[in-house]
Amino acid sequence: METNLTSARNFFASFAVFALMGFLLAGCLNQSGSATPTPFVKDDSGNGTAPTPIPQVIGTPIPTVTETKTGIDKINDTIASIVPDGTYQQDANYSYPKGTNTVHFSVTVDGDTVTNVSVTAVGELDPISTKKVADFGAALPSLVVGKKINELNLPRNVAGSSLTNAAFQSYVDALVANHGSVA
């Protein structure tokens, strides 16, 4: 699902990626000292903050700039706010005291809201990052209730699991009967 990234979209993708990284990885980045400079809000406490849960991102407008931005950043952000709908994907590297991890972000934009976010590990992650990716998993939407098939006005073309054990047993019986004995 990669779209061709023009320079404006490139910036947006980077911005969105690092905004999300800020949500998820604020603790790690504050500890590293070697994070790539990013245009999002800086945490001056130096303590690392708990990551903002992802569901707050979904359905909300793209975060806007803060007063700490330079003039050129504000212009870039205005350009970036005119962003075509689509799915933007980016791998992000971040450093922490013991090395470098790579995480893959995918952000879907529909109108002026983020409609889907996913983050997955690329290769092995350190334990802190693994937990953060897992926390993201915990913030995923829950199984929908669904609808009764009988009430849908659709043919019964069902994708799902197959026979019960009882039916399977009778299948093996019939198979063996038709082919002769099974040792």
Next chain:
Amino acid sequence: MELTARSEQVLGTTIEVKVPAEAGWFLPDCFTELKRIEAAFSRFLDDSELSKMNSRLGEWQACSAEMAFLLSKAVEINRATDGNFDITLKNALENLGYDREYSFVPKASSGADDSPQSPQDVQVDLEGNRVKLLKQVEFGGFGKGYALDCVSNLLLKNGVEHYYINAGGDIYAKKGAGGDDWVVLLEHPDDRERAIGTLKLDGLSIAASAPNRRKWAGDKHHLLNARTRLPAQGVKAIFVTAKAGLEADAYATAIFTAGFDEGIALFRKLPVEVLMVSSEDKMFKSPGFAGELFS
């Protein structure tokens, strides 16, 4: 367009084929083909090509071109899924009770080698149609998907271009000229009378796994994790779409048995889209998954 359908118990499940009414004459041939696949590759039949092959481990033996193809695909997919797709789980399945006596009673290990599939276990000479196995194999992980592809090819070769094939919940459908959309219902993992959404299929296959209906002894089911050799934990249901039935089925098996978080990481490397439900009812839907979920 008026359709006609036929349904039979084959390959351990119910298989249904739907075609335009005027192509109904071809349905018996579809099921002849399905029974041919069953006779060749069932691990429950002593005289299948698979069972005969499994009885001659450790030596190079002649095999059909079809068998050589399937084994080489299994090796390729084993590599592509970091070992999560594993055709050497036969001993583990039988030790857990999923055997030809359908005892579903776990038994003590037979002592046969039950380590994860390694390159030595399955060696294929594609040009010479020969194979050498060091461990017994079985095709439960992609057999239904392969059956979908075989019937699909058969229909296309005979000029049938609008069809739907459902092999125990794994589906391939193609929309032909004048035909309506094939809309598939995504079965709710906890209630087979409910659907969680719909998906249109056209030249696409969907493989679904939710082993809750084949459980025995409380928590055992037939989708084994390749590393632990035990029933996979963490995922309740999965739907995978891919261009071919064999791929969708094999990758669904691999992603499901890898576990929820590992499955998400694994899907990223594979040419598929996925909707997965964890044991805690969390849903992961890949951005390109074409299904629409009911809200």
